[in-house]
Amino acid sequence: MKSGTTTLHAILNSHPDIFIPDNEVHFFDMDNIIEHSDFNSYIDEKWLTNSVEKDPKRYWQWYSSNFSNATSKQVLGEDSTTYLASPLAFKRISIQKKPIKLLIMLRNPTARAYSQYWHMLRSGRAIHSFEKTLQYNPASVLNRSLYYTQILSLLRAIPKAQVKFIIFEEFLQNKNKCLKDVCDFLGVNSSKITKEAVNFHENSGLYPKYLNLQLVKNKFLPMGGYNSYQNHFSLEKRNVFLEKIALAKVINKGHRLMNPLINRKPPKMKFETKILLDTYFIKELEGLNDVLARDVLSIWF
Numbered sequence: 001m002k003s004g005t006t007t008l009h010a011i012l013n014s015h016p017d018i019f020i021p022d023n024e025v026h027f028f029d030m031d032n033i034i035e036h037s038d039f040n041s042y043i044d045e046k047w048l049t050n051s052v053e054k055d056p057k058r059y060w061q062w063y064s065s066n067f068s069n070a071t072s073k074q075v076l077g078e079d080s081t082t083y084l085a086s087p088l089a090f091k092r093i094s095i096q097k098k099p100i101k102l103l104i105m106l107r108n109p110t111a112r113a114y115s116q117y118w119h120m121l122r123s124g125r126a127i128h129s130f131e132k133t134l135q136y137n138p139a140s141v142l143n144r145s146l147y148y149t150q151i152l153s154l155l156r157a158i159p160k161a162q163v164k165f166i167i168f169e170e171f172l173q174n175k176n177k178c179l180k181d182v183c184d185f186l187g188v189n190s191s192k193i194t195k196e197a198v199n200f201h202e203n204s205g206l207y208p209k210y211l212n213l214q215l216v217k218n219k220f221l222p223m224g225g226y227n228s229y230q231n232h233f234s235l236e237k238r239n240v241f242l243e244k245i246a247l248a249k250v251i252n253k254g255h256r257l258m259n260p261l262i263n264r265k266p267p268k269m270k271f272e273t274k275i276l277l278d279t280y281f282i283k284e285l286e287g288l289n290d291v292l293a294r295d296v297l298s299i300w301f
Contacts, residue, residue, distance in 0.1 A: 004105055004168045007200060009079050011179060014197035017188045018077060019070035025078040027052075027063045028093055029086035030233065034143075036082065039232060050233050062233060075186055077103075085144045090157040100162060101186060104154075107168035108300040109145030109285065110269075110277040117141050118207065118266050124252075127219040131273055145281060148288045155291070165292055169299055206261040213259045221251050 013020045029035055031051045041048040052059040067076050083089040084104060093100060107115075117133060120126040120140070126133060133141055154163065164185045171178045175198050183190035208214040282301055289295050 004107065004171060005079050005081055008103070008105060008166070008171070008182075010200045011175075011193060011197050012077070012182070014200075015183070015188060015193055017074055017192065018186070019067065019074040020077045020079065021066040024080045025063070025066055026080045026082060026232065027059075027078075029080070029082055029089035032082070032086045032088065035086055059233070075188060082144070084147075084150045084154065087150075087153040087157075090154050094157040100158070102154075102158060102163045103166060103182065103185075104151070104163060105166045105168055105171070106147055106296070109147065109281040110274060110300075113141045113145050113277065114266075114269050116144065121211070121214055121218070122206070122208065122261070124218050127215060129215070131270065134273070134276075142277075142280075146284055148285045148291065151288070151291055167296055167299060205263050205265060207264050207266055208259050209262050210259045213255075217251075217255050217259070221255075 009020055012018050026036060026039075030039060031049065033040060039050050050059075066078065070076055080089075083093075093102075114130065117126060117130045125140075128136060130141075151165075164182060166178060166182065179193055179198065180190040183193070278301055282297070285297060289297055
């Protein structure tokens with residue numbers, strides 16, 4: 001999450017020999033409560049959850065439907081930014097009887113965590129400042145930056161030859177070289193990617209005009225941030241939530257009128273906070289250079 005996957009998705013999906021569904025699929029880790037608390041609902045002392053084991057045929061049909069517009073000659077792909085943090089996802093992927101290849105985009109872990117926080121703020125999940133979030137619930141923004149243990153888990157399930165690691169900062173510096181390497185890895189012709197596609201950049205600079213107002217809204221009216229994810233798989237009957245979802249939409253619309261998203265940069269991370277996180281990740285990611293067979297830590301720190 002927040003490592004340039006949207007940009008890479010758009011560029012690769014422009015290739016005529018590649019097909020990727022528009023939205024993240026989250027199929028192989030749908031029942032990971034830590035990563036996908038939004039997919040679960042508790043009301044009237046009952047849980048509504050998603051799990052392939054409930055009805056394998058229907059869930060696999062749903063998964064296949066994401067690729068219904070692809071041609072038989074296209075390479076099929078999907079992006080789900082939570083897979084790296086979910087060991088079970090890669091175990092499930094590894095048992096598929098298909099020639100699967102994985103692309104993993106890694107970004108400076110401190111910058112990635114900070115970017116995730118602002119995504120959480122916009123979408124209604126963050127209820128504290130970044131510093132207070134680190135104090136009260138650090139895992140919510142740090143967990144997906146723990147690349148070393150995550151990659152070790154990944155490589156226990158899937159051979160390294162089937163995995164391509166991309167460094168976000170290098171991708172920004174030289175997209176053409178990176179995209180050629182990726183296309184060679186996938187077995188498609190990189191020359192079919194247009195110049196316009198290469199220059200695509202996600203407009204991610206939209207942030208609430210009044211940050212404190214957004215935090216207040218998130219804290220006291222959280223339904224606006226969560227209910228939009230309740231029907232991701234569109235399989236479980238969730239009629240009991242329709243009224244709440246409708247109310248959430250009204251709340252979100254009214255709030256956005258008072259607190260519009262504007263094109264701006266988030267405040268620069270506080271220096272003391274950056275030092276804290278850099279120090280933490282340098283220790284937590286010890287060994288990553290050996291796993292990747294390159295000195296990536298010197299790029300970040």
